[in-house]
Amino acid sequence: MLNILILFFYVSSSEWNLYDYLVSTFSFNQLPEGSFLLNQIKRWKDLLKTGKTGHEGKLMRIMRIIDAFPNQKFILFGDNSQRDTEIYTTIAIKYPESIEAIYIRNIRQEKQDAALDLLRKAEEKGIHTCLFKDSKEAMSHAVRIGLIGI
Template identity: 40%
Template sequence: MENRPDIFSEATDKKRKNLKTMLGRYLSSPIPETTVKIKLNGQNYETISDELGYFSEWLYPPKPIDPGWHPVYFSICDEEGKEQCVKQGEFLIVRSDPQFGVISDIDDTVLVSHATQMLRKIRLILTKNAKTRLPFEGVAYFYRQLAANGNPLFYVSSSEWNLYDFLADFFSIRNIPKGPFLLQEYKSGIRDLLFSGGGSHQHKIEKIERLMNLYPDLSFILIGDSGQRDPEIYQKAVDKFPGRVKAVYIRKIGKKDEFEEKTIQYFREKGVELLMMETTEEAVNHARKLRYI
């Protein structure tokens, strides 16, 4: 990225600073087609960012890496080939024998976002920061229980990559177990900021399929909400990967009669546990009953 400010948020930050910070996330630009150096366990690798500034690379270290989180270092080079802008990231190696994996949405599932109410959503985005935004009650406890014994968590969201630092900060502050974020394509501009998290949400099913193909022997628990087509998306996952979905938890957003009975019946016929929850405590009790926690 270029023109992207360093971002440090505090709970005492004024609305004006929060607004300026959020604008900075959406007014910076990707750097296309540039060499990216990767350093992992003392080994050096290279790749090139695409026309949108993304890079993706499979690495094959000479020695196996233990399960868990590990550091990795990235840098780009100037015209003379000198390293600059060195950044540390993390990557996850999933253990070989987890009980299950968890794929969770973020907005209105973990993070109170009011995604279906445009004005309330924009007000939260523009005036709050990672230290003042709120999770749903009980989420941190529930997810820590699900992640026990090395069960991996993955977060698939319609939030854009612009918000990665915000989400990482929020999860850390609220003690919610970390997991790889699979977000929507980076966007740039005021309009994209105002319509953050929108779109068809088709990318969600693509990323869920990617995860389930990457771990073909792993079954999953899916967690989402009724506000952004998660039930429909999770139906597609159940159809494409029969027997791989252990349970689906949907946080009820909006009016109670908005969720169709036929959808509930659909999951039941597929042999998948579906819980429509109004509180996280309901999900905790349900998961405990089925010995997922």
């Protein structure tokens, strides 16, 4: 029997003051428990920058996780509302042997073409990608590539 350990890392540009809310939301929606890696709470003088600087930190936190678990495969989930597609493609190019798949929820139709262009770069590295609107599409893709069984 094959033992597989699945760890969940939830890396977000959100700040730590949302931690309790996130844990409650994940529990309510029956999402797997995992480690949250969030941004530091900003100082008063930095409040006007909220949402502007967290994405570089997200990239660095994900790269630290991959560096800490060099023999693991990762599946990256995000959406195309901000910079997830760009961040994940950058990671895929740097760590192609560590990334099994990238899943991006298409919530901003006007960003669909840009997301597809970026995902093609990951596909060129042999990484499975899926831009989806509905979770059923992502699940079907995961079954098709062998990530989950029926």
